[in-house]
Amino acid sequence: MGEKGIRIAVNFIVRMVIGTAMIFFVNEFLSIQEIAVCVGISPVTVLTSGTLGIPGVILLYGIKFYSLL
Known part of the structure; x- marks a missing residue:
């Protein structure tokens, strides 16, 4: 694994x-505001946030809000 591969792996991690920390803190903030939207922390959500970054976290919450409609 070259230097480029290590850089990609570290960036992903x-x-x-x-992303996982953002999901946790947004869930806590929403529960304090008594908004019943919670994105669980699972391997799928962790991989989504790792692959897509912050837009992936926003996407997860968008999907959750949409499913409540």
Whole structure:
């Protein structure tokens, strides 16, 4: 694995950690506001946030809001 591969792997892991933390904190914020929308932290959501980054987290919440309509 070359330097480029290591850079891609580290970037993916950092986005996974940041995305998972964002999901956690947004869930906490929404529960404090008494809004009944919660995106669970599962392998699928972690991989989505790792692959797509912040837009992936926004996409997950958009899907959740849409499913409530």
